[in-house]
Amino acid sequence: MSNKKRFYITTPIYYPSAKLHIGHAYTTTLCDIYARNKRLRGYECYFLTGADEHGQKIEKNAKAAGKTPQEFVDGIVEGFHKLWDVLEISNDDFIRTTQDRHVKVVQDIFSKMLKNDDIYLGEYEGWYCKECEAFWTDTQVGDEHLCPDCKRPVEKAKEESYFYKTNKYLDKLLKFYDDNPKFLTPVSRKNEMINTFIKPGLEDLCVSRTSFSWGIQIRENPKHVIYVWLDALTNYITALGYGSDNEEKFKKFWQDPDCEIIHVIGADITRFHAIYWPMFLMSLGLRLPDREFVHGLLMMRDSKMSKSKGNVVDPYPLIERYGVDAVRYYLAREINFGSDGSFSPEQFVERCNADLANSLGNLLNRTVSMIIKYFDGVIPEYKGKVTPFDGEIESFTETVIKSYEDLMDDLKITDALAMVNELSNRANKYIDETTPWALAKDEAKKDELASVMHHLAMSIFVCGMLFKPVLVKSSDRIFDQLGIEESNRAYEKIHEYGCLSGLKVNKGEQLFPRLDAAVEVQFIKDLMGENK
RNA sequence: CGCGGAGUAGAGCAGUGGUAGCUCAUCAGGCCCAUAACCUGGAGGUCGCAGCGUUCAAAUCCUGCCUCCGCAACCA
Numbered sequence: 001m002s003n004k005k006r007f008y009i010t011t012p013i014y015y016p017s018a019k020l021h022i023g024h025a026y027t028t029t030l031c032d033i034y035a036r037n038k039r040l041r042g043y044e045c046y047f048l049t050g051a052d053e054h055g056q057k058i059e060k061n062a063k064a065a066g067k068t069p070q071e072f073v074d075g076i077v078e079g080f081h082k083l084w085d086v087l088e089i090s091n092d093d094f095i096r097t098t099q100d101r102h103v104k105v106v107q108d109i110f111s112k113m114l115k116n117d118d119i120y121l122g123e124y125e126g127w128y129c130k131e132c133e134a135f136w137t138d139t140q141v142g143d144e145h146l147c148p149d150c151k152r153p154v155e156k157a158k159e160e161s162y163f164y165k166t167n168k169y170l171d172k173l174l175k176f177y178d179d180n181p182k183f184l185t186p187v188s189r190k191n192e193m194i195n196t197f198i199k200p201g202l203e204d205l206c207v208s209r210t211s212f213s214w215g216i217q218i219r220e221n222p223k224h225v226i227y228v229w230l231d232a233l234t235n236y237i238t239a240l241g242y243g244s245d246n247e248e249k250f251k252k253f254w255q256d257p258d259c260e261i262i263h264v265i266g267a268d269i270t271r272f273h274a275i276y277w278p279m280f281l282m283s284l285g286l287r288l289p290d291r292e293f294v295h296g297l298l299m300m301r302d303s304k305m306s307k308s309k310g311n312v313v314d315p316y317p318l319i320e321r322y323g324v325d326a327v328r329y330y331l332a333r334e335i336n337f338g339s340d341g342s343f344s345p346e347q348f349v350e351r352c353n354a355d356l357a358n359s360l361g362n363l364l365n366r367t368v369s370m371i372i373k374y375f376d377g378v379i380p381e382y383k384g385k386v387t388p389f390d391g392e393i394e395s396f397t398e399t400v401i402k403s404y405e406d407l408m409d410d411l412k413i414t415d416a417l418a419m420v421n422e423l424s425n426r427a428n429k430y431i432d433e434t435t436p437w438a439l440a441k442d443e444a445k446k447d448e449l450a451s452v453m454h455h456l457a458m459s460i461f462v463c464g465m466l467f468k469p470v471l472v473k474s475s476d477r478i479f480d481q482l483g484i485e486e487s488n489r490a491y492e493k494i495h496e497y498g499c500l501s502g503l504k505v506n507k508g509e510q511l512f513p514r515l516d517a518a519v520e521v522q523f524i525k526d527l528m529g530e531n532k
Numbered sequence: 533c534g535c536g537g538a539g540u541a542g543a544g545c546a547g548u549g550g551u552a553g554c555u556c557a558u559c560a561g562g563c564c565c566a567u568a569a570c571c572u573g574g575a576g577g578u579c580g581c582a583g584c585g586u587u588c589a590a591a592u593c594c595u596g597c598c599u600c601c602g603c604a605a606c607c608a
């Protein structure tokens with residue numbers, strides 16, 4: 001955990017070979033929730049996502065589509081922006097590896113590595129497929145020696161290539177792992193890196209290609225393009241202006257030790273982020289990130305979401321029918337961040353109903369109704385702990401806030417949100433404990449009734465604020481119904497009992513209407529079916 | 533022996549040494565402010581199997597085995 005008041009968080013930059021699906025939405029949404037929460041709490045934030053646009057596959061797909069690679073990626077990246085827009089992703093920047101600001105700097109970095117003697121010119125030997133113009137490894141071609149792509153026989157071939165000297169920085173990397181136990185989590189991922197890649201002996205990494213041209217050219221030797229990973233990984237610093245005329249952001253969000261740097265990544269790209277990226281940074285004499293958090297994969301009905309299986313979930317229709325908040329909430333709350341999870345229509349509907357409609361939505365609805373009925377719609381003054389239950393709900397609320405913040409800071413986003421559920425459940429229980437409808441019948445108990453209403457309004461306010469990073473639209477609807485003005489929707493207010501005194505509530509539409517499980521499950525299943 | 537993950541109540545999951553928990557479903561009761569919701573309680577688990585493993589104490593650590601899944605090939 002960190003006390004740093006500034007941070008930099010990144011998603012992987014996605015590969016624009018096809019449309020994005022709910023898996024990409026998952027990763028990006030979780031990063032967004034983290035960023036929004038921290039901003040709300042006064043942290044200075046830089047949140048980056050982007051697109052990794054080079055490589056042979058793009059070149060090939062573009063050709064098949066009858067476009068230039070640049071035209072091809074432009075079209076797909078437009079779709080990225082649209083999805084992030086619909087999902088309310090609050091990224092501060094969007095980097096594309098074909099942008100000048102990136103290309104030029106990557107070339108400089110390569111030159112620097114050459115000069116440092118971190119990279120040397122050698123020869124790459126592998127299995128070559130003439131048809132696909134691609135090299136494959138032993139495991140990829142299998143015992144049959146067939147191209148994994150076109151299934152044709154491959155042959156041994158050599159090509160001139162540049163190599164990165166991985167062993168030069170290996171000891172330093174291992175020491176870094178030891179000194180920074182939070183660097184790579186969950187820890188099983190670190191063990192995997194060490195046992196699978198490092199212990200058997202790390203080979204030098206081939207960092208150039210001559211078999212295709214859609215990439216960043218090496219200035220010193222223009223027939224080579226730079227390996228996509230060396231190209232892609234550096235996006236994290238080129239986006240901040242590293243090596244440019246203006247390094248202000250880079251200084252602030254990377255070089256300053258008071259800035260916490262977090263990369264959120266998927267398991268399949270852990271190797272590049274956990275081994276090579278730190279080494280590249282060492283070559284450049286730069287600091288390493290504080291955390292690389294490996295999230296799980298979102299599976300479909302017990303099998304992985306994949307284009308060939310045709311079981312990819314498209315986020316758009318879900319957002320359209322249930323709202324962006326429900327989709328964001330489901331992703332963050334249902335799947336324990338860091339573990340694998342699976343998307344299921346039943347769980348989706350259940351989450352919406354149980355947490356959002358029944359617990360939170362209904363709590364707001366019944367509270368606002370009672371304030372209107374008993375106090376003409378005005379939230380009564382706060383007069384301390386009046387009923388025997390007020391003290392407990394106040395201290396419970398504080399405990400929830402504290403736990404929530406600690407969990408959020410440690411990227412335990414799912415657990416943090418569960419704390420908010422506990423608070424809304426506790427508030428529902430508080431209603432039964434205090435029985436306001438009974439208090440209302442006795443004029444002598446008017447103060448108790450007033451106190452109950454105030455405590456309820458406050459509990460809902462806290463829930464709304466803690467949910468705000470997730471429920472980006474509904475949280476404001478909660479505040480609207482409580483009559484809280486825009487200027488008073490500040491995070492610090494959640495500790496301030498009394499801040500709601502005298503506000504005029506507005507009965508609005510149901511926050512989250514209860515979903516008919518049978519109908520909606522069928523609807524989502526049909527959506528998934530359409531992809532087959 | 534390629535690498536990694538998982539096996540806990542009918543379903544889905546949490547739980548890394550100290551009385552087995554959560555959501556949904558189910559049953560009984562309560563309440564009536566509310567979105568057939570909310571509150572209380574019950575039933576339902578030999579925590580994949582084995583070791584009579586380590587320990588005062590194991591879902592949790594160790595050893596072996598079984599089953600499922602992911603990666604290695606589009607894909608976070």
